[in-house]
Amino acid sequence: MTTSITYDDRSVRRFMIASLIWGIIGMLVGVIAATQLSWWQMNGKFLETITFGMIKAEGISFLTFGRLRPLHTNAVIFAFVGNMMFAGIYYSTQRLCKVRTASDLLSSIHFWGWQLIILSAVFTLPAGFTRGKEYAELIWPINIAVVLVWVVFAINFFWTLAKRNEPSLYVALWFYIATIITVAMLYIVNHLSLPTSFVHSYPIFGGLQDGLVQWWYGHNAVAFFLTTPILGIMYYFLPKAANRPVYSYRLSIIHFWSLVFIYIWAGPHHLLNTSLPKWLQLLGTLFSLMLWAPSWGGMLNGLLTLRGAWDKLRTDPVIKFFAAGITFYGMATFEGPLLSIRAVNALSHYTDWGIGHVHSAALGWNGFMAAGMFYWLAPRLWKTELWSKSLANMHFWIGTVGILIYVAAMWAAGIMQGLMLGQVDAGGTTLKYEFMETLESIQIFYILRSFGGTLYLGGFLLCAYNIWRTARSGKARDETVQVAILERPKKDNMSWGEALFSDPLAHVFLGMAFVILWFFLPPHADKAALVVAILLGIKAFYAFKASKEKWTNWHERIVENYLPFSLLVFIAVAIGGSVQIIPSLIVNREKNIEGRLQELYTPLELVGRDLYVAEGCYNCHSQMIRTLVPDVMRYGRFGIGDDYSHLGESLFDHPYQWGSKRTGPDLAREGGALAAGSKYMRVGKRGNDWHFDHFLNPRQTSPGSNMPSYPWLFEKTADVKSLPAKIAAQSRLGVPWPAMSQHEIRDLAESQSQEIAASLVAAKVYLPDKPDLQGDALRNHLAKTEAVALIAYIQKLGAYREIVKDSPARPSSLNPDSHRRNP
Amino acid sequence: MFQRILVEEWATYVPIISFVLIAGAFTAVTIRALRIGKGERNRLASLPLEENSDNLKSL
Numbered sequence: 039m040t041t042s043i044t045y046d047d048r049s050v051r052r053f054m055i056a057s058l059i060w061g062i063i064g065m066l067v068g069v070i071a072a073t074q075l076s077w078w079q080m081n082g083k084f085l086e087t088i089t090f091g092m093i094k095a096e097g098i099s100f101l102t103f104g105r106l107r108p109l110h111t112n113a114v115i116f117a118f119v120g121n122m123m124f125a126g127i128y129y130s131t132q133r134l135c136k137v138r139t140a141s142d143l144l145s146s147i148h149f150w151g152w153q154l155i156i157l158s159a160v161f162t163l164p165a166g167f168t169r170g171k172e173y174a175e176l177i178w179p180i181n182i183a184v185v186l187v188w189v190v191f192a193i194n195f196f197w198t199l200a201k202r203n204e205p206s207l208y209v210a211l212w213f214y215i216a217t218i219i220t221v222a223m224l225y226i227v228n229h230l231s232l233p234t235s236f237v238h239s240y241p242i243f244g245g246l247q248d249g250l251v252q253w254w255y256g257h258n259a260v261a262f263f264l265t266t267p268i269l270g271i272m273y274y275f276l277p278k279a280a281n282r283p284v285y286s287y288r289l290s291i292i293h294f295w296s297l298v299f300i301y302i303w304a305g306p307h308h309l310l311n312t313s314l315p316k317w318l319q320l321l322g323t324l325f326s327l328m329l330w331a332p333s334w335g336g337m338l339n340g341l342l343t344l345r346g347a348w349d350k351l352r353t354d355p356v357i358k359f360f361a362a363g364i365t366f367y368g369m370a371t372f373e374g375p376l377l378s379i380r381a382v383n384a385l386s387h388y389t390d391w392g393i394g395h396v397h398s399a400a401l402g403w404n405g406f407m408a409a410g411m412f413y414w415l416a417p418r419l420w421k422t423e424l425w426s427k428s429l430a431n432m433h434f435w436i437g438t439v440g441i442l443i444y445v446a447a448m449w450a451a452g453i454m455q456g457l458m459l460g461q462v463d464a465g466g467t468t469l470k471y472e473f474m475e476t477l478e479s480i481q482i483f484y485i486l487r488s489f490g491g492t493l494y495l496g497g498f499l500l501c502a503y504n505i506w507r508t509a510r511s512g513k514a515r516d517e518t519v520q521v522a523i524l525e526r527p528k529k530d531n532m533s534w535g536e537a538l539f540s541d542p543l544a545h546v547f548l549g550m551a552f553v554i555l556w557f558f559l560p561p562h563a564d565k566a567a568l569v570v571a572i573l574l575g576i577k578a579f580y581a582f583k584a585s586k587e588k589w590t591n592w593h594e595r596i597v598e599n600y601l602p603f604s605l606l607v608f609i610a611v612a613i614g615g616s617v618q619i620i621p622s623l624i625v626n627r628e629k630n631i632e633g634r635l636q637e638l639y640t641p642l643e644l645v646g647r648d649l650y651v652a653e654g655c656y657n658c659h660s661q662m663i664r665t666l667v668p669d670v671m672r673y674g675r676f677g678i679g680d681d682y683s684h685l686g687e688s689l690f691d692h693p694y695q696w697g698s699k700r701t702g703p704d705l706a707r708e709g710g711a712l713a714a715g716s717k718y719m720r721v722g723k724r725g726n727d728w729h730f731d732h733f734l735n736p737r738q739t740s741p742g743s744n745m746p747s748y749p750w751l752f753e754k755t756a757d758v759k760s761l762p763a764k765i766a767a768q769s770r771l772g773v774p775w776p777a778m779s780q781h782e783i784r785d786l787a788e789s790q791s792q793e794i795a796a797s798l799v800a801a802k803v804y805l806p807d808k809p810d811l812q813g814d815a816l817r818n819h820l821a822k823t824e825a826v827a828l829i830a831y832i833q834k835l836g837a838y839r840e841i842v843k844d845s846p847a848r849p850s851s852l853n854p855d856s857h858r859r860n861p
Numbered sequence: 862m863f864q865r866i867l868v869e870e871w872a873t874y875v876p877i878i879s880f881v882l883i884a885g886a887f888t889a890v891t892i893r894a895l896r897i898g899k900g901e902r903n904r905l906a907s908l909p910l911e912e913n914s915d916n917l918k919s920l
Contacts, residue, residue, distance in 0.1 A: 210909070277910060546889040554881050
C-alpha cells in the first residue's frame with residue numbers, strides 16, 4: 039500500500055536562511071575580533087575616527103575583544119553550524135525515513151526557540167553576562183532554554199523515526215542520533231550551576247573538576263556538534279551529489295562506532311602538561327592518537343565515494359565544496375592528534391597554533407560542507423536552478439585562499455611565538471625574550487590572519503547573495519512523493535533483552551572484562567582470568583557456529599530498532615565520560631591539592647574575580663603555569679622550587695580560569711603577600727598604581743600591548759550589593775567562607791577598597807576624565823569603582839598556604855632495566 | 862601482568878582498561894562489518910539514492 043507524503047521543506051528553508059544570516063554576523067564579529075589583536079583602537083576607539091569625534095572613547099565595553107570573542111565562537115558554532123545542521127537533518131531525515139517530520143508545531147518551536155536563544159546571546163554576551171567557560175558562556179536562563187529547545191528537537195526527531203516507512207536506519211541517521219544524545223549529556227553536565235541572580239551563577243564544579251568537565255564538554259562540542267552531524271550530512275548529501283552510493287558501507291559502520299566510542303575520551307588533551315593527574319593526560323593523548331583511525335576512515339570513505347565522479351570537480355561547485363571540506367576534515371583530524379602529543383603540545387598550547395587548527399576545521403570542514411549543502415539544497419527547495427555557478431566557483435576559490443592564508447599565518451605565529459617563549463639566553467639560566475617581544479614579532483601574521491578571514495567572509499557573502507538570487511528566481515514549494523507504507527512488524531520489533539543481552543554483545547563484554555582482569559589481577563589470579571577469557575572465546579566460537587544467523591543479523595536488526603540503537607550509543611558515549619569525570623570527582627578535594635591550598639578570596643576580591651570573568655580576561659590570560667621549564671622560568675617566583683600551578687591553588691575557583699590561549703602573559707603568580715602595614719591589601723609583582731595605569735591604558739605600562747583600554751572600570755560602581763547572595767552560593771558549593779553577616783561582608787569590602795584607593799592616591803594616580811578629583815575625593819571615588827575591585831583580585835592571584843601531609847610522598851628511583859620500583 | 866609496569870595509584874589503570882574496552886569494541890564492530898552480506902550492504906548503502914527528490918527544473 040502506498041501513500042502520498044509532502045515533506046516539510048519550509049523548516050529546511052528557514053534553518054538554511056538563518057544559518058546564512060548568522061554565519062555572516064558570526065564571521066564579521068570574528069574579523070573584527072581578529073583586527074583588535076593588531077590594532078587596539080578596534081576595541082572602540084575607532085568610533086572616534088569614523089564619527090568625526092562625535093563618539094569619544096578610549097574603549098567601549100561591549101566592543102572589547104574579551105566580550106566579542108565569546109560572541110564570535112557562540113555565533114559560528116551554535117548559530118551558523120547549528121542552523122546548518124538542523125537544515126541538513128530535517129531535509130535528510132524525512133527522506134531517509136520516507137515520512138514527513140512528526141510535528142510541524144515542534145519544528146516551528148525548535149526553529150524560533152533556537153533563533154531567540156541566539157538573539158539573547160547577541161545581547162547578553164557583549165553586555166558581559168557570562169559563565170566564563172569557553173563555548174559555554176551563556177547565562178543560566180538561556181541554558182535552560184537551550185535544553186528545552188533541544189528536547190523539542192529530540193522529541194520531533196525520534197518521533198519521526200518512530201513513524202518511518204523505511205525499516206533500516208541509514209548511517210546518516212546514526213550520526214544524528216549520536217549528536218542528539220551526546221550533546222544533551224555534555225551540555226547539561228557542563229552547565230550545572232547555582233544561580234545567584236537572574237543573570238549570574240557559579241558552576242557547581244571548581245578548579246580541576248571544572249577544568250575537566252569544561253574540556254570534556256569543549257572537546258566534545260567539537261566532536262558531537264561540529265563533527266558527527268556534519269558526517270551524517272556527508273553520508274547523505276555526498277552520495278546524492280555524486281549520484282552513487284557511499285564507497286564502503288562496512289567502513290561506515292566501523293567509522294561510526296569507533297568514532298562515537300573514542301571521541302568522548304580525548305577531552306583531557308586540552309590540559310596537557312598542567313598539573314592534571316598524569317593518568318588523565320595519558321588518557322587524553324592515547325585516545326586522541328586512536329582517533330586518527332576512525333577520522334581518516336570516514337574521510338577516505340567520503341572521498342572515495344567520489345570515485346568515478348571526479349570529473350564533476352571541474353564543473354559542479356557542490357562536489358568541489360564537499361571534496362575540499364572532507365579534505366580539510368582529514369587535515370584537521372590529522373593535526374588534532376598531533377597536537378595531543380605532550381611534546382608537541384608543550385610548544386603549541388596557549389599559542390595561535392591551536393587557533394589555526396580550529397579554523398582549518400571550522401572554515402574548511404564546517405564552512406565548506408555548509409556551502410556545498412546550501413548550493414545543493416537551494417535549487418531543490420525553490421525548484422529552480424542555482425542562480426550562478428560562476429559565483430559559487432568564485433566563492434570556492436576566495437574561501438580556499440582565505441583559509442590557507444588564515445591557517446598558514448596562525449601556524450607560523452603559533453610555532454614562532456612558542457619557540458621564542460621557550461628560548462633561553464646563552465648562559466641557559468634566563469629567558470631570552472620578554473613576552474611583549476614575542477607578541478610584536480607575530481604582528482604581521484595577525485594582520486595576515488585578518489586578511490584571510492576577510493577573504494573567507496567575502497566568499498561567504500557571495501554564497502548568501504547567490505542563494506538569495508536563487509530563491510528569488512524560483513518558488514518555495516514542498517516536495518510531494520509516493521511512498522510504500524511500512525507495517526509495524528518490519529521495524530522496531532526487537533526486545534530490549536534481545537538487543538542488550540544477545541549472544542554477540544554478551545560475549546564481547548564478558549571477554550573484555552576478563553582480559554582486563556588478566557591485566558590487573560595479582561599473579562596466578564591473572565592467569566585464571568586469561569584462561570576464562572580464552573574459554574569464553576572458544577564458547578563464542580561454538581555459539582557462533584551453532585547460531586550463525588543470529589550473530590550475523592544482530593547489527594542489521596539493531597539498525598531497524600531505533601530505541602535499542604540509541605541506548606547503545608548512549609552507553610558508548612557515557613562510558614568514556616564516566617571514566618574521565620567520576621575518578622576526578624572522587625579524588626579531587628582531598629588528594630589533589632599537592633601541598634598547596636588556595637587562600638580564600640575576600641569579598642572585594644570576589645567582586646574583582648567576577649569582573650575578570652565578565653570582561654572575558656580568560657580569553658587572553660591563563661592562570662596555569664604548566665609543568666614545563668620555560669613556563670616555570672617565565673612565570674614562577676625566584677627561589678621557589680617546582681613553582682608550577684599546583685591543583686590546590688585553584689581548588690575553590692568557580693569557574694576555573696586556567697584559560698586556553700595566551701595573547702597576554704599568564705597571571706597565576708601576578709599577586710603577592712599582604713603589603714606592610716595593611717590589613718587586607720596585597721601587592722604582587724607590580725604595584726597597585728601600575729595596574730591602575732594598565733587598565734586605563736595598557737600602552738602606558740606595556741608599550742606595544744594590544745590589550746584594550748578599560749576606562750569604564752573607573753566610572754562604574756563595583757557590585758558589592760550582590761555579594762551576600764554570591765558568597766552564600768559559593769558556600770553551598772563547598773567553598774569554606776567564614777560565617778559573615780551582610781553588614782560584615784560590605785564592611786570588609788569597603789575597608790579593603792579604601793586601603794587600595796588610599797595607596798593609589800598616595801602614588802599620585804590621575805584620572806584623565808576627572809582632573810579636578812584629588813585627595814580624599816579621589817580616594818572615595820576610586821574606592822567605589824570596579825577598577826579597585828579588579829586590582830584587589832589581581833593582587834590576590836597565586837596566594838596559597840602550604841599544607842604538610844602527615845606522611846608526604848617521597849620520590850624514589852626506578853630501575854631502568856626492569857621499570858620496577860626499587861625495594 | 863601490566864600492573865608490574867605501571868605505577869602506584871589505581872587511577873593509572875584507567876587508560877589500560879579504556880584501551881582494552883576500545884580494542885574490544887573496535888574488533889567486534891569490525892568483525893560485524895566484515896560479515897555483513899553483500900546484498901544487504903548494497904541495499905543499505907543505496908538508501909539515500911532510493912527516493913528521487915531531483916524534480917527541479919534542471920541542474
